Amino acid sequence: MIINSLIRRNNKVKITFDDSSSLYVNYNVAVQFALRKGDVLDEHILNRLRKADELFEIKAAAYRLIGRRDHSSAELKRKLLKKGFDDSLIDELVKELSEKNYLNDFNFARKYSEEAVEKKKAGINKVRNELIKKGIGKEIIEDVLNDIDDNTMLENARDLLNKKMKTSAFIKTESRKKKQKLFSYLKSKGYASDLIMKLLSEYDFSDDE
Known part of the structure; x- marks a missing residue:
């Protein structure tokens, strides 16, 4: 397929092909692929383009969520799945965010438990149940709860x-x-x-x- 035109509309670019079909991708993705009029895109490149565009949208949604408050890995994944994003791409992003320490289940659990105990005066069992709901692993939960002072x-x-x-x-x-x-x-x-x-x-x- 040959690109006939590229038209930017806000943060999107409409790509029109020689067969009159069209595709919308984020402007940043279009720049990343250095798309130009007359470029020939085979099915392999088109699939890469679609994947990159969806991954960009997933990242944008994820950064908006974790920008508002901290999330556990499982909690973030559940919210992204509800938005209809691809499961495998979400896993790819969660792994990337964890490696960059934007997601850290231990730190999340520790901060959550401290705030629950100090501000809400929640008991150990309530904190444990809430962390389970947020998808925190058993070992992390017990490590965090063991640090809470009995007094x-x-x-x-x-x-x-x-x-x-x-x-x-x-x-x-x-x-x-x-x-x-x-x-x-x-x-x-x-x-x-x-x-x-x-x-x-x-x-x-x-x-x-």
């Missing part, structure tokens, strides 16, 4: 407990139900049963009424 978790749980106990709904709760209510509350926040029981042992609800 920090205990103090966070105590802080949540004290705030909960000041709410009008809790104050109105029957004394015999208060301990179970607090246990369920901290459990829903992702705290381990042994930590919750250790904390609740510090409180006596028998004389509340």
Whole structure:
């Protein structure tokens, strides 16, 4: 196929061939291939051109996503797949971004867990479940969670407990139900049963009424 014309439209270039068919590619891809009127493009070159164009679009979408916030490798791949991009090209890009350290699952997991614990006072189990959802590997998750200080978790749980106990709904709760209510509350926040029981042992609800 022979290129009859090249017309730039914003960031795209419309390539029209001698058989009246046309193809749109990103301007940067057209420059990369040094396309000119009169060039002959066989099927092999056309396939390379299409692949390069889609890879450029995938990269642009990926950089927009990771520019807004950090992503795990699996999380980024899922979002790109939803946009309809080719699976193998996404894998190629994810590998490239990982090699350049734009994607780093360990750093992502560590930052995510630190923010979840410090800002949201999430328990270990909740953090673990969220990291699993984001596609982080088991070894990385356990390495990251092992670095979280037990005393920090205990103090966070105590802080949540004290705030909960000041709410009008809790104050109105029957004394015999208060301990179970607090246990369920901290459990829903992702705290381990042994930590919750250790904390609740510090409180006596028998004389509340």
